[in-house]
Structure formats: structure tokens, C-alpha cells
Amino acid sequence: MLWVKSFHIISVVCWFAVLFYLPRLFVYHSMSEDEISKERFKVMERKLLRGIGTPSMIATFIFGIWLASYNWDYYQHSLWFWIKMSLVVVLSIYHHICIHIWRQFCADKNTRSHVFYRWFNEFPVILLIAIVCLVVVKPTW
DSSP, X not given: OHHHHHHHHHHHHHHHHHHHHHHHXXXXXXXXXXXXXXXHHHHHHHIIIIIIIHHHXXXXXXXXXXXXXXXXXXXXTOXXXXXXXXXXXXXXXXXXXXXXXXXXXXXXXXXXXXHHHHHHTXXXXXXXXXXXXHHHHOOOO
């Protein structure tokens, strides 16, 4: 069980690293004006999403489900767990919104400013705080 927990934590850390860094790349990509920079950002974003982001998200789900299966009776009756799972669903929606935005950049159809992406970049921080607090504190309401 500790190996599964370890790999779950590793995959969560990797996934969040991507969700923090990718929107930061969107900030710089939206500010770039020359074609060489735009193409470089497209490559960086693709490698980050396909090489680390999506595999980390999938690994997070696999190891998380595996971990929950060890004590499913407890988790299915824990409100904090279901709130956490709801936030994970929101996080995966955010991930897919990032994919959509990346595709817009790839098609040279971005219409948003760097200011939008600076704010957009803050959303996963809020989710991280909430998820970690729920997992550590396990409030009993």
C-alpha cells in the first residue's frame, strides 16, 4: 500500500507541476510576437502536456483509485473524500480546458491576453490548497 501511495503522490506532484507551468507558458506565448518564439512555445506546451501532463493525470487516477480500494468502506462514507473527488473532477476539467487553449494557440487563434492567463494560472493553486487540506485534516462534518 505504501508503494501505491508513493506513486500516487509522485503523479499528483507531476500533474500539478504541469498545471502550474503550462498556463505560465500561455502567458509568455500570448505575449510573443515573432514566429520563432510562437513555434517554440507550441513545442514546449505540446511536450509538457503529452509527455508529462496527461500521463501524470492518468497515473493520478489509477493510483488514487487503487489506493481508495484498500479501504473503500471508509472512503465511500466520508464526506471529505467526495468533496475531494469533486475537486479532482474540476481539476481534470481545468486540464482539458488547458488542452483546448493549447489547440487554439497551435492554430494561431488565441484571442486572450497575457493578463487573462495570469489569472487563469491561479485557479489550480486554490484547488491544491483545498484538496491537500481535505486529505490531511479529513474533517468530520
